[in-house]
Amino acid sequence: MKLLVLPVLILLLTTVAVAQESRIVWQPVASGVWSAKIGTPEQMDLLKAAGGKPRLDALEKLGAAELPAALKDSGFQINRGQVFLRFPLREQEELFGFGLNFQNVRQRGRTMTLHVDHYGGKDNGRTHAPVPFYVSNAGYGVLVNSARYITVYAGTGLRRDSATPPKIKDRNTDRTWEAQPVSDSVEMLVPADGVEVFLFAGRSPMEVVQRYNLFNGGGVLPPKWGLGFTHRMPTLSTADDIRREVAAFAEHGFPLDFIGLEPGWQTKSYPCSFDWDKGRFPDPEAFAREMLQKGVRLNLWLNPYISPDSPIYNAVKPYTATHNVWNGLVPDFTLDSVQRAYKDFFLSRHIGIGVSGYKIDEVDGYDQWLWPDVARFPSGLDGEQMRQVYGLMLQRLTAEWFHQRNQRTYGLVRGSNAGASALPYVIYNDYYDHRDFITALVNSSFAGVLWTPEVRASKSGEEWLRRMQSVCFSPMAMLNAWSDGTKPWTFKEVESQVREVDLLRMQLLPYIYTTFAQYHFEGKPPVRAMYLVDDFVQAAQAATSKLDSTANPYAVAAKQGIKDQFMLGDNLLVAPMFAGQTSRKVYLPAGNWYDFYSGKLAGSGQVIDITPGLDRIPLYVKDGGLIPMIPAAMRAPRSEDILPLEVRHYGMKESSFNLYDDDGETFDYENGEFTWLALQVKKDASGNLKGEAALPKSARYRDIKWTLMTAGR
Ligand code: GAL
Numbered sequence: 001m002k003l004l005v006l007p008v009l010i011l012l013l014t015t016v017a018v019a020q021e022s023r024i025v026w027q028p029v030a031s032g033v034w035s036a037k038i039g040t041p042e043q044m045d046l047l048k049a050a051g052g053k054p055r056l057d058a059l060e061k062l063g064a065a066e067l068p069a070a071l072k073d074s075g076f077q078i079n080r081g082q083v084f085l086r087f088p089l090r091e092q093e094e095l096f097g098f099g100l101n102f103q104n105v106r107q108r109g110r111t112m113t114l115h116v117d118h119y120g121g122k123d124n125g126r127t128h129a130p131v132p133f134y135v136s137n138a139g140y141g142v143l144v145n146s147a148r149y150i151t152v153y154a155g156t157g158l159r160r161d162s163a164t165p166p167k168i169k170d171r172n173t174d175r176t177w178e179a180q181p182v183s184d185s186v187e188m189l190v191p192a193d194g195v196e197v198f199l200f201a202g203r204s205p206m207e208v209v210q211r212y213n214l215f216n217g218g219g220v221l222p223p224k225w226g227l228g229f230t231h232r233m234p235t236l237s238t239a240d241d242i243r244r245e246v247a248a249f250a251e252h253g254f255p256l257d258f259i260g261l262e263p264g265w266q267t268k269s270y271p272c273s274f275d276w277d278k279g280r281f282p283d284p285e286a287f288a289r290e291m292l293q294k295g296v297r298l299n300l301w302l303n304p305y306i307s308p309d310s311p312i313y314n315a316v317k318p319y320t321a322t323h324n325v326w327n328g329l330v331p332d333f334t335l336d337s338v339q340r341a342y343k344d345f346f347l348s349r350h351i352g353i354g355v356s357g358y359k360i361d362e363v364d365g366y367d368q369w370l371w372p373d374v375a376r377f378p379s380g381l382d383g384e385q386m387r388q389v390y391g392l393m394l395q396r397l398t399a400e401w402f403h404q405r406n407q408r409t410y411g412l413v414r415g416s417n418a419g420a421s422a423l424p425y426v427i428y429n430d431y432y433d434h435r436d437f438i439t440a441l442v443n444s445s446f447a448g449v450l451w452t453p454e455v456r457a458s459k460s461g462e463e464w465l466r467r468m469q470s471v472c473f474s475p476m477a478m479l480n481a482w483s484d485g486t487k488p489w490t491f492k493e494v495e496s497q498v499r500e501v502d503l504l505r506m507q508l509l510p511y512i513y514t515t516f517a518q519y520h521f522e523g524k525p526p527v528r529a530m531y532l533v534d535d536f537v538q539a540a541q542a543a544t545s546k547l548d549s550t551a552n553p554y555a556v557a558a559k560q561g562i563k564d565q566f567m568l569g570d571n572l573l574v575a576p577m578f579a580g581q582t583s584r585k586v587y588l589p590a591g592n593w594y595d596f597y598s599g600k601l602a603g604s605g606q607v608i609d610i611t612p613g614l615d616r617i618p619l620y621v622k623d624g625g626l627i628p629m630i631p632a633a634m635r636a637p638r639s640e641d642i643l644p645l646e647v648r649h650y651g652m653k654e655s656s657f658n659l660y661d662d663d664g665e666t667f668d669y670e671n672g673e674f675t676w677l678a679l680q681v682k683k684d685a686s687g688n689l690k691g692e693a694a695l696p697k698s699a700r701y702r703d704i705k706w707t708l709m710t711a712g713r
Contacts, residue, residue, distance in 0.1 A: 021075040021086065024197065030054050032065035032201040032211050038085075039078045039194025044334070044381055045145045046132070049389035050419025051396045052217030058521060059214050065201035068140035083190040085197065087142055089155050091164070091182050096205065096531055097134040097141070097446035098152060100127045100416075100427060102436040105443060105529060105561035107134065108155040109180050115149045116387050116415050117365035119431050125152065128364050128391075128427050129416040131447040133212060134186065137531070141200040141208040143418060146190050147388040155183040206532045210523030213448050217422030219519025219526070220450070222475075224664030225297055225356075226410025226424075227512050228257025228636035229502055231488075232301075232359075232480040235262040238280040239287045245487075246296055254488045254499055255506050255634045258297035260359060260412075262482040265300060271307035271328025274345060288354035295635045297356035299411055301482075304363065304394060305330055315341040321386070323375040325362075332377040332386075333393040343401055351401060357411035358398055360425070363391040364415035391415025395423040406666045412452075412476070421448035421523075426476040428454045434467055434578050439563040441474055445525040445532055450475040457484045461491035462614060463579035468498045469617035470576040472505040473568050475526060497615050503632035510628040510645065510659060510701075515569030517660035517674075528567040535590035535605075562587055571625030571650075571657075572596065575610070575618040583611040584618075592623040594650040599709025601651075621648075621709075624655030626679055630701075637700065639663035645701040647691055649681045650709050654689070656680045661700055675699065681706070 026034035033054075070088060077084045089095075095108040101123040104110065112125030119127045132144040134154065144150055158166070162184045171177040200215070202208030213219050231249070233242055242259060249256040263269035267277045276284040291298055305328030306313050306320075313329070319338045321330040331338045362369070375383035391413050402409040402424075413425040427449055431437075437453030444451040452474050458464035468488065471477050479488060488502060489495040505512075515526040530536050565575040565586060573593065575586045590605040596619035602608060612618045621627060627648045630637065637643060649655070662674035679693045691706030 021077050024074040024076055024085075026067055026071075026199055029198075030056055030215060031059040032062060033059065033215055034067060034199040036197050036199075037194065038076045038083055038197060039192075041145075041194040041196045042147070042192055042385070044147050044385050044389060045196060046147055046389065046392065046418040047145050047216070049147065049392040049396070050216065050417070050423065052215075052419050052422045054216070055214045055218045055523075058218060058523065059211060062207065062210060062214070065203075068138070068199065068201050070136075070138050071140055071142070071199055078193065081191065081193055083192060083195050085144065085188040085190065085195075087186045089136075089183060089185050090138060093155075094137040094531070095134050095154055095186070096137075096529065097131065097443075098125070098154065099131040099133075099443075099447050100129040100440055100449060100451060101443045102127070102431070102433070102440045103563075105439065105531070105563045109183070110154050111152060111156055112154070113149050113151045116391065116417060117367070118414070119429055120366075121431070126365070128414055128429055129420070129447055129449045131418045131449065132188075133418055133447065135205050135208045135446050137205055139202055139204070139208065141202065141212055142186070143198040143200070143212065144188060144190060145196045145198060145418065146192055147385040147417075148191050149384060149388070151189040153183075153187040155186055156180065157185060157187050158183050159185065204532075204534050206524065206528075206534065209446060209448075209525060209532060213421040213519065213523035213525065216419045216448055218521065218523060219421050219448075219516065220410075220424045221408070221516050221520040221669065222410040222424060223408035224509065224513060224636040224638075225257040226408070226476070227509055227516070228477070228506065229255045230258045230260060230299070230476065230478045231256055232260030232262060232478065232482050234485045235482050236264040236280070237261070239282070242291075246291070246294060248487065250634065252487075252489050252495075252499070255502055255632075256296060257636050258299055258356060259291070260299045260301065260480070260482075262301045266302075268307040268309045270303070270326045271305045271310075271324075272302055273307045273310040274302060275309075275311055275349065284349075285353045292354050295638075298354070299357040299359055300350055300355055301359045301361060303361045304333075304390075312341045312345050319378050321371055321375045321377050321383075323371040323383075325370055330371055330375070332379050332381070333390070333397060334377075334379045334381065339397060342397070346398075347401060351405070357409040357424075359412040360391065360394050360398070361414055363394060363413065388417055392417050392420060392423075395420065395425045399424050403667060406668070408665055408667065410476075416449050418448070421519075426450040426452045428452050428478070428480070432456065434463070434470070435564065438470060438566075438576050441527050442529045442563050442566050445527055445529045445566070448525075450526075452476040452478050454478045454480045456480050456482075457486055458491070458579075460579060461493040464491040465494040465497050465614060466577050466579050469501050470574075472501045473574045473576070473617065477502070477505050494614075500615075501617065506632050506636070507629045508627070509636055510630055510661070511569060511572070513664070514628070514658070514660040518569070526569060530562045530565060530567065530587060530589070533567055533589050536587070571621050571627060573620040573622070575620070577612065577617065583609060585609055586618065586620070588620065589622070592651050593620045594623070594625075594710055595619075596621050596627075596650075599650055599713055601710070621650035623651035624653030624681070625650045626655055626657035626681065628657065628659050628679065637664065639665055639700075642700055642702055644703040644705065646705045646707055647679055647693075648707045648709050649689060649691065649711070652689070652711055654682050677701070679704075
């Protein structure tokens with residue numbers, strides 16, 4: 001008998017040493033959204049830093065939803081300053097998200113540590129927006145609202161006590177042996193005493209994403225000029241250089257809505273003075289006025305680290321970190337005194353004289369440039385927390401300054417995080433792989449952020465054109481010539497094709513603006529991964545695991561992850577081409593799809609092989625897709641412009657499209673100052689398709705011309 005006591009004691013001790021898991025208790029917080037507070041969550045978190053206000057009305061409109069059954073049995077443990085989270089995962093589930101990844105769209109089976117950083121060429125969690133939010137195709141999404149470096153096991157771990165243990169296989173003899181046996185959970189480690197977690201329901205991945213975006217305030221609605229073309233000047237450009245550049249755009253017939261001033265507009269940069277260099281810009285007020293009169297807006301580059309030469313240096317100094325960045329003070333933006341000093345100065349010296357936006361640089365990484373994690377800030381936040389929220393805070397503050405003036409802005413930022421949907425900023429970086437840039441575009445749709453695959457330089461005209469084509473189908477059509485001084489027409493051999501795609505972007509502005517309105521009002525991102533398209537998802541889910549690239553293409557698609565094509569809005573499928581590529585595959589969702597340029601049938605729920613030639617980016621429209629367009633112009637429409645509208649109809653189906661419009665500049669839309677114009681194409685008595693729309697007196701469009709791209713051919 002005595003012999004038994006020792007093993008029993010050992011067993012008991014080991015059981016005690018492994019902390020008990022507790023069940024996560026979900027509480028409803030909005031329609032289709034639940035939260036759980038685990039332990040004692042920290043004062044600072046991502047959603048607080050981003051400052052979005054849930055759009056409860058819009059969430060309500062999505063309809064009621066049940067607590068996703070799959071996540072009822074989620075658990076946590078708190079252990080020595082760490083929270084462990086476990087969310088169940090079933091065998092067939094696909095996972096998307098976990099921030100702005102550049103190489104993988106499907107995240108199941110990956111591990112990462114989410115850490116705001118400059119992207120370093122690997123999807124390891126270090127990125128410009130390491131958003132701790134993931135979407136499952138089983139109809140839910142999970143957000144871990146912590147400003148900590150969260151380690152994620154996205155379906156890699158397998159519990160000893162799993163209720164669904166995979167079959168054990170013998171590698172010696174079984175060819176179906178897998179290196180990664182099917183995991184039964186997503187697990188995360190949050191280095192904090194507590195954390196708040198959110199759960200979003202959805203009948204489809206799109207609905208999950210909609211709820212996430214709406215919970216964060218709905219997507220941003222940029223000013224119309226923000227969706228035109230933008231060009232960034234070489235860093236030491238003067239006011240006269242910019243005048244010449246603006247004139248050159250006009251001479252070459254290239255559109256231009258806003259121009260970016262890089263570090264040299266300031267007296268000092270790295271660290272920054274935030275003050276105009278009077279040598280290069282003798283009269284900033286007059287210059288800004290002159291540009292506005294020409295219809296060209298100004299965007300100012302900055303990083304937030306203050307030079308001793310800055311007029312606000314002394315005011316901010318008491319409220320800065322223990323460590324400097326590039327010899328500049330690092331302000332604690334959670335503090336009122338810092339916010340006030342920046343606001344007063346920026347309003348009087350920039351925004352007040354006509355500057356329309358900012359490019360907020362260097363708020364992401366690298367570790368060797370930014371403050372270390374051991375840094376401390378006067379508010380009590382530590383270096384790690386600050387790293388996770390710094391970009392968010394600057395986006396929110398600057399956005400508020402513009403909002404208080406009832407003026408929309410649209411700018412650039414290099415560091416962001418969860419909760420950013422409503423913030424008027426687009427992420428960019430210095431990395432320059434064109435394919436990875438498109439993958440980031442696809443992934444941005446799961447993360448509530450916007451991304452631009454900016455164009456800077458190219459080795460050939462072909463590469464130049466391919467990059468220009470894809471940037472024109474992104475949230476910001478931008479040439480960033482800060483170091484190379486390139487122009488859209490630099491490669492003469494493709495100048496006319498570049499002009500054509502720039503002008504096509506301008507023609508498509510009513511459609512693009514409406515896709516952003518959907519982002520704002522319904523939470524649907526403007527650029528969408530194929531996995532967010534309902535018909536496509538169904539087809540992908542119906543696939544068996546047997547891979548066959550001709551008979552069962554969706555299985556192949558689902559396996560590899562579709563990362564080189566995406567939807568822009570409801571109707572347009574974009575399939576970018578890359579330098580050196582002459583043909584490619586395009587995965588068409590269910591139903592008929594038509595070539596945008598010719599209206600010809602391209603395929604139906606299948607994979608097509610295309611050899612499109614260099615001149616144009618492949619674009620497809622779904623059956624019944626309506627694309628509203630305006631005449632190509634050098635600037636985006638102003639609120640007083642009344643324009644003729646061409647509505648293109650593709651395919652043979654009756655259909656409708658709600659065209660959004662407002663003044664394009666102010667926040668009056670928040671008080672109901674907007675219109676949704678119902679465009680309809682119906683069959684008449686003899687079966688011919690006919691367009692109709694009742695134009696209200698107040699409409700900014702007149703003379704609708706209906707073009708039946710397929711039926712009229
Ligand atoms: C980089 C930024 C570039 C450019 C440059 C100017 O950090 O990513 O786009 O602005 O700074 O110094």
